[in-house]
Each structure stands twice: as structure tokens, then as C-alpha cells.
Amino acid sequence: LNLGILISGRGSNMENILKSIKSKKIPINPAIVISNKVDAPGLKIAEKLGIKTEIIESRGFEGSREAYDKKIIGSLTKYGVTPKNGLVCLAGFMRIISPQFVKKYKNRIINIHPALLPSFPGLNAQKQALEYGVKYSGCTVHFVDSEMDTGPVILQSVVKIKENDTEESLSKRILKEEHKIYPEVVNLFARKKIKVSGRRTIIG
Numbered sequence: 001l002n003l004g005i006l007i008s009g010r011g012s013n014m015e016n017i018l019k020s021i022k023s024k025k026i027p028i029n030p031a032i033v034i035s036n037k038v039d040a041p042g043l044k045i046a047e048k049l050g051i052k053t054e055i056i057e058s059r060g061f062e063g064s065r066e067a068y069d070k071k072i073i074g075s076l077t078k079y080g081v082t083p084k085n086g087l088v089c090l091a092g093f094m095r096i097i098s099p100q101f102v103k104k105y106k107n108r109i110i111n112i113h114p115a116l117l118p119s120f121p122g123l124n125a126q127k128q129a130l131e132y133g134v135k136y137s138g139c140t141v142h143f144v145d146s147e148m149d150t151g152p153v154i155l156q157s158v159v160k161i162k163e164n165d166t167e168e169s170l171s172k173r174i175l176k177e178e179h180k181i182y183p184e185v186v187n188l189f190a191r192k193k194i195k196v197s198g199r200r201t202i203i204g
């Protein structure tokens with residue numbers, strides 16, 4: 001099984017997944033990290049960890065999701081991340097995936113979102129949670145479909161909100177949980193422990 005990780009920025013989830021694969025002996029080959037941004041800090045981290053990287057710039061492809069995703073699929077295929085033998089992790093990848101890409105890699109693309117979906121989808125989820133005034137938020141790992149943050153949920157982790165929380169302090173505590181559940185999902189997937197039944201996933 002070959003893993004492709006798609007990033008746009010910092011890459012802390014990517015780093016954490018790559019390190020967990022080694023330390024926890026997750027049976028998956030980290031084949032390629034792809035960034036849609038030339039200057040994503042995560043690229044350097046991946047290189048340091050000895051993982052192949054590619055930059056596939058999305059600038060200019062704003063209106064043509066399918067054309068851009070074809071380039072991504074081309075690169076994934078080159079590294080063995082195929083619909084038969086691949087897993088694609090979105091880790092701070094700031095683009096919506098085309099229906100064609102989703103269909104081709106059915107139930108093989110996963111994403112992490114810093115809120116308890118279906119609450120607070122989209123950008124600035126932690127800020128949305130604070131502004132709404134909820135007492136609990138958290139993070140969600142889910143399969144990706146072609147809308148934003150709507151696919152079947154795989155794992156969630158709850159974080160209690162404190163009265164003096166700021167966007168920064170809450171994001172930090174949520175990120176800690178992200179770093180627990182994302183590698184766990186990669187491990188479950190690699191060991192074929194995740195089944196999808198309609199909107200539900202069955203684990204184990």
C-alpha cells in the first residue's frame with residue numbers, strides 16, 4: 001500500500017503521519033508528498049525525512065479543478081498511489097477535490113478537519129467554534145467526497161473549550177488531538193479495518 005500526502009502549508013499533520021509510520025510500524029509506504037504551493041514549509045520537512053516531494057502549482061487552475069486534479073493523479077500514479085493500491089491523505093491541502101478524482105479513488109482519500117463535523121466546516125473552524133460559543137469542539141478525520149468536509153466520518157476527538165480560550169490556544173489543543181487521530185486512521189486503513197456502509201464507517 002502506497003501513501004500520497006497532499007499539503008499546502010505547515011505540514012505538521014504530514015510530519016506526524018510520516019514519523020508515526022516509522023515509529024509505530026504502520027504497514028504503508030510513504031511514497032510521495034505533493035504540495036500545490038511552492039513555498040509550503042512542509043516540503044522541507046518531508047525532504048528531511050527522506051520522502052519524495054513534488055510541487056504541482058495550482059495557481060492558474062482556480063476555475064479548472066478537473067484539469068488540476070489530473071496532474072495530481074498523474075503524479076500519484078507515478079509513485080504507485082493508485083486506486084487499487086493507494087491511500088491519499090489531505091493534510092492542510094487547501095483545495096476542494098474534483099468529483100472525478102473522488103470517484104476514481106473511491107473511499108481512498110481522507111482529510112482532517114479541526115472541528116467536530118458537521119459543525120463548522122470550511123475555513124477557520126476553530127474561530128467559528130469560539131464565535132458560536134460551543135463548549136466542546138475537536139477534530140474529525142473523514143473520507144473525502146466532492147463537497148467541502150462532508151464525507152463519512154472515521155474518527156473524532158473532543159476538546160473542551162475554556163472560557164479564556166483564544167483562536168490560538170484552542171487551535172493548539174485541537175492540533176494535539178489531530179496528531180493522535182490522523183495516524184491512527186492511517187494505521188486502521190492500512191490494516192483494512194475501516195468499512196464504509198452508506199454514511200457510516202465501521203471500524204474493526
Ligand code: GRF
Pocket residue numbers: 009010011012013014042091092093112113114175178
Ligand atoms: C490543520 O488544522 C488541519 O486540521 C486543517 O489544516 C491544518 C493543517 O495544519 N485541515 P498542518 O499543515 O498539518 O500543520
